[in-house]
Amino acid sequence: MKDIKCDDFQDNVSELLIRHKSILDILSKVAEAQTRINRAVAKSVTCCGCIQVNAKKQCIPIDGTIEDLRDCMDTHIEGKLCENCKDVIEKEIGNTLFYITSLCNILDISLHEVLLKEVEKLNTLGIYNLF
Template identity: 45%
Template sequence: MHDKCCIDFQNAVDDYLIRHRSVLDVLTKYQESAARVNRAFAKAVTECGCVQVTASRQQVPSDTDYSNIKQFMSSHLSGKPCSHCQEIIGKELGHSIFYLTALCNLGGVSLAEVMQQECKNVNTLGVFHLT
């Protein structure tokens, strides 16, 4: 089911991406869309105020096992985006996914396979996935 969703979305992106077909266009549009996601989160904090950022150094006791570090880590976020901010953030994430999918299309890569492989890597490597 999920694969079909990715395949359908990938086909739709291929059908409707007309104007920005160049890989250079898609790369810069993807970067721009990622910046707009960042901006949407920032506006939730600075304009709406539904979310607050309270950042400080992560406080992890020195005798903590690596497998238990997660319980001491903070996202530095307080609150939850309101429905309006969630809508905007979701819209911007959607645009970002659109251009990510366009990059997959240009590179001849299956989005579903990328997601499956990444899920497999995360499940196999666990906490060591991003180190």
């Protein structure tokens, strides 16, 4: 089954990637884009304040069920992203997807196939994928 949106996105990226076509440029742009996501999340905490980080050691129940573990693990985030921060983070994630897709394009890898394989892996491994 063909995923039109995924393939369309990959085609659009292929048409638009002119300036940073070298593998070295793309690899460094992927790393830069990832860093910009981290920075945007950090700014949501330190500048906006719409979310806070309250990190502590994760509790892991002994002899607990998977559901117990799921309930016990914490994101360490308090609050909720405001619309502005959410918009900024979405743009940075989109930028990262652009460069990840560019990497797929120059290596002749289908983004759609990557997603399908990942879904298959998740379905096969299920909850054991977490460990």
